């Protein structure tokens with residue numbers, strides 16, 4: 424079984440505060456984007472990569488693909504002002520596919536085991552997303568006042584990849600576009616169609632590099648993996 428992957432990489436990295444797209448920041452002397460691309464380049468189950476980019480970064484990304492021998496990128500559409508629009512720009516480039524994964528390019532630590540579980544679940548159930556159980560108590564707050572505590576037993580922190588039967592993903596994106604609906608992940612677009620979305624437990628290392636603290640965590644993860652240290 425194979426899958427195609429959409430990697431939205433057209434963000435601005437505002438919360439990182441680096442003054443540039445955070446995906447060009449390096450972890451152990453390799454750009455975050457290169458780390459993420461390498462995961463899918465090295466996965467024999469990955470047939471093709473669709474990469475949403477900023478038009479101003481096209482040359483830099485082409486140089487990065489050459490430097491890291493990334494040959495599976497088949498399209499680099501220009502992304503939109505919102506993550507959802509960047510993903511949709513890639514969806515519109517795909518003529519036909521069975522299972523398509525959507526994965527934040529800012530999540531370089533995804534493990535192949537999780538990817539393959541998602542691919543298989545989406546093939547049989549239509550939609551499956553990665554996540555981990557909430558570790559902190561979650562509360563609703565209004566104007567600085569606690570309104571209530573959410574039952575943590577049912578709460579998951581959602582990640583990517585999010586895997587879909589391609590026709591379902593395309594239909595969900597088309598309906599959201601028609602309705603002017605903007606979500607924060609692809610699962611929301613499928614949920615609003617009334618379709619079932621399955622949860623696949625990922626791991627706490629699959630963080631999205633968002634603020635500068637995540638860079639410290641990320642380098643620690645890579646050092647541990649390179650050192651082969653399991654229980655650190």
Ligand SMILES: Nc1ccn([C@@H]2O[C@H](COP(=O)(O)OP(=O)(O)OP(=O)(O)O)[C@@H](O)[C@H]2O)c(=O)n1
Nearest residue numbers: 431432433434435436437438504505509528529
């Ligand atoms: N208009 C956008 C916004 C985000 N992304 C991508 O979606 C992923 C997750 O988005 P996020 O972590 O929010 O990245 P940024 O939007 O760059 O960060 P910020 O919100 O801090 O600006 C990233 O790989 C980012 O490049 C994208 O392709 N197009």
Ligand SMILES: C[C@](O)(CO)[C@H](O)COP(=O)(O)O
Nearest residue numbers: 506527581582583607608631
């Ligand atoms: C898709 C996502 O990574 C799931 O947690 C998250 O919603 C992306 O949010 P962002 O603000 O676009 O980074």
